[in-house]
Amino acid sequence: MTTFDMNDDSVVVVVGSGAGGGTLGAELAIKGVKTVILEAGGRHETDDFQNDEWGSFGQISWLDKRTTSGSWRVAKDFSGLPAWIVKAVGGSTTHWAGASLRFQEHEWKAKTTYGDVAGASLLDWPIDMAEMDPWYAKAEDRMGVTRTNGIPGLPGNNNYKVLEAGAKKLGYKEVHTGRMAINSEPRDDRAACLQIGFCFQGCKSGAKWSTLVAEIPKGEATGNLEVRPNAQVLKIEHDDAGKVTGVLYADKDGKQHLQKARVVCVAGNSIESPRLLLNSASSKYPDGLANSSGMVGKNYMRHMTGSVYAVFDKPVHMYRGTTMAGIITDESRNDPSRGFVGGYEMETLALGLPFMAAFLDPGGWGKDFSWWMDNYENTAGMWLVGEDMPQEKNAITLHATEKDQHGLPVPNVHFDDHENDIKMRDHAFGQGEAVYKAAGAVKTFRTPPYPSTHNLGTNRMSADAKDGVVNKHGQTHDIANLFVSDGSQFTTGAAENPTLTIVALALRQADFIAGEMSKGNL
């Protein structure tokens, strides 16, 4: 394996190895750029993953201390766990379910499309569909997304069949087994899906795309990429001129090291990325790096989410097969006559018995709760995911007193639902219940949001430097050799699961960085 010297200041340092960082690091290496990925978590390969919800949760989740505030229900139900994301090589691509959807054209222009929404800090992206189409195409090919590039859809499992039956009876038209970055046939040296289930726990067959199994190995094979696990970046250093020069990180024993860098790309997810910029404050940048706009950490989005579970009078066995086995996209359009702007997707989702107990109705108990658990075998489930409104007050901030294991302030995650989010959720709950009732459900249940998996927007992309943190290449407005490479770049969230867009942006950013380096601009 290639290793680079701590004092090698010709390397690009990427902080994080998930959808953004893992893809970017691999693509830079493929382009011949010497790259070091620093990953806070350990490296667990396919064989190490566990078909065990709590066991896996303990193995790969980001469990460092975090605090919450705001009126969102997660702050009440899971006050120390605002986000359900991963601390391991591959980041949350080890945990994701694989749904790979492109933004719709209007979603790149949320401000123009939705107009002024009171309380929302909407903005148009500085890029659009025409700009992104080729990068989406490249990402879909890289990830092997079903229903693209001639790749067949996955077969529908029982949970999907229930969803499909209800959706069709209800008159929905766009119902299928999804565009999934899970092999429906062998591809890219990875096998076809065995319908194991446990997609959230790390795929044990390698059929699901992740940066761990699909991107990082390709980058490492070039000899240009070193992935250093158990390396938690604490601070980004800069010189007197203001350019970044390297990063300070702690290894697994807590020992600190300084890795020099030519370029630094931050991809630690939308909670850690702004936290790192804020924790890197200096006399030159007293409000944190790249924060002249004051927008670092602001406009935190988490998608409008919720779930509907339904019990039928016969078995479903929803947990058999892919976790996200199918989708209804009819409600993803922007149709303000529904009482809200933006749209949402309806996607099957299955939890095992242990996680049903934890997430169906957090805090619930008694006979009614037990009834749901007694009927687990006959239960079907779907997740509702839609565009939420960016609000400046929803923010990642540094806690005033709480410190982490390295002595740095922990992040606080503040979130209040926007009125638009609430109206959309109510609508989605109603439609989700209607789908299952149409399929013959005995009873349905509205499950509140899980801790956030789609964390977005806290270093947002803007045409104007005063509105956001990065430009259309993810390059910070303030510091030319400092980039943001994860979902925190998102100007707005759109209705779709974000990973495909994060990967497409990372591929595009790799092209830009390599180009600027060869031109001598970086």
Add this chain to the structure above:
Amino acid sequence: MNGKTDISRRTVLKAAGAGLIVAGTGAGGLVYGHNDAWAATAENLDADTFATLVQMSRDTYPHDRLEDKFYAAAVSGLDKAAKDDAALKTMLTDGVAGLNKAAGGSYSGITDADKRVALLKAMESDGFFQKVRGNLVTGLYNNKEAWPLFGYEGASADKGGYIDRGFDDISWL
């Protein structure tokens, strides 16, 4: 059945010496212990506290399909944790004492399940109740022995997944 755990079996408990054998619940709440199918040992809590916590656990998440041994196994988790956690031991001991007091003597002696649940409802925001309830989320539902009783099959990768084992076998739609 009313879901009642008969803990009038003090003699059983005492016969077990320092340990505790909690008997199972049969139809009508009758004990059918002594089957040696399971035994839980109270190591740190006193036997009555342990047994009351078992009854309280069943009342919190009542499942006719689950024998008492599953609730006892969950309570054992608390019992073990109490070894090095004096505050927890006090919370559980005092909590049970408070529950018994609210019950007019013995929580487990109340035969009407609805009346027992009403007592729990009145204290559901208390740290003690939340501790016992929270413990069950994993202590009860993450017990692999209980999974088949709920129709949950657990790990599948070692069996080749469900591709040939019914991932799409639904026939009633």
